[in-house]
Amino acid sequence: MAIRTASRTRDVAAAVVQAAIATSVVLLGCSTASAQVYERNGAHFSVKFQGPAEEAIAYRSVEILEAAYYRIGAALNVYPTQPIEVVLHTQQQFFDVTKAPSWAGGLYDGRIHVPVKGAEKISPERLTEVLSHELTHAFVTNVGGPAVPDWLHEGLAGVMEQSGPADEQDFMAHTSARMPLGSLMKSFALLPEDSVHLAYAEAAVAVKRMIDLRGTSAVVGLLRAIKSDTSFENAFQANVGMRFQDFDAMVTR
Numbered sequence: 603m604a605i606r607t608a609s610r611t612r613d614v615a616a617a618v619v620q621a622a623i624a625t626s627v628v629l630l631g632c633s634t635a636s637a638q639v640y641e642r643n644g645a646h647f648s649v650k651f652q653g654p655a656e657e658a659i660a661y662r663s664v665e666i667l668e669a670a671y672y673r674i675g676a677a678l679n680v681y682p683t684q685p686i687e688v689v690l691h692t693q694q695q696f697f698d699v700t701k702a703p704s705w706a707g708g709l710y711d712g713r714i715h716v717p718v719k720g721a722e723k724i725s726p727e728r729l730t731e732v733l734s735h736e737l738t739h740a741f742v743t744n745v746g747g748p749a750v751p752d753w754l755h756e757g758l759a760g761v762m763e764q765s766g767p768a769d770e771q772d773f774m775a776h777t778s779a780r781m782p783l784g785s786l787m788k789s790f791a792l793l794p795e796d797s798v799h800l801a802y803a804e805a806a807v808a809v810k811r812m813i814d815l816r817g818t819s820a821v822v823g824l825l826r827a828i829k830s831d832t833s834f835e836n837a838f839q840a841n842v843g844m845r846f847q848d849f850d851a852m853v854t855r
């Protein structure tokens with residue numbers, strides 16, 4: 603999930619209705635005019651939207667996503683082959699459909715959901731950040747399965763945003779507040795709102811630290827070990843070369 607702030611958004615595949623067709627638009631379902639759903643497909647994505655007014659942003663979303671697919675794929679050396687479904691919503695639909703907390707600026711629940719219009723229209727920069735963030739969640743779920751701790755999910759999503767974790771590092775440098783990573787294993791949607799910003803910043807800084815210490819391949823190895831049902835502590839020790847509790851103490855002191 604991406605977090606929404608005043609200035610920017612930093613921040614989770616249903617059945618795919620058809621094979622991807624490069625940059626084609628398909629009209630799906632037409633029982634009533636309001637029920638029409640349009641779809642624009644890229645090589646790796648199927649973007650659903652409400653009508654002709656969103657066609658331009660759907661087209662731009664496919665372009666952003668395809669570029670992000672190769673950028674994040676190269677960073678992780680992972681290239682998921684299953685088409686990834688994306689739904690563009692109005693602000694109201696986004697919160698109605700996803701039940702996301704009010705601070706959310708995007709969400710991945712097997713599909714990428716992004717609010718793109720309404721009172722707060724999304725800027726091109728924000729769209730790129732949100733799509734990159736949510737796409738990382740799709741990569742993480744593809745590699746690590748459903749049991750990946752949220753701090754690892756959100757941390758990697760923060761690091762893989764176009765702008766990297768600079769904002770998060772800056773935030774952490776200006777606060778002495780810390781939360782144990784061990785307390786951030788479950789969904790960030792369950793956190794009290796006043797600790798959300800700290801949780802995202804800390805997660806991104808922790809994952810950046812892991813990458814600096816052991817390389818991105820260690821993080822991907824950790825995700826693969828989590829998917830293979832190894833206990834998280836054992837998976838962490840085997841891939842990062844230290845106990846999780848020691849890493850947690852090191853990055854949150």
Ligand SMILES: [Zn+2]
Nearest residue numbers: 603604613759
């Ligand atoms: Zn997220």
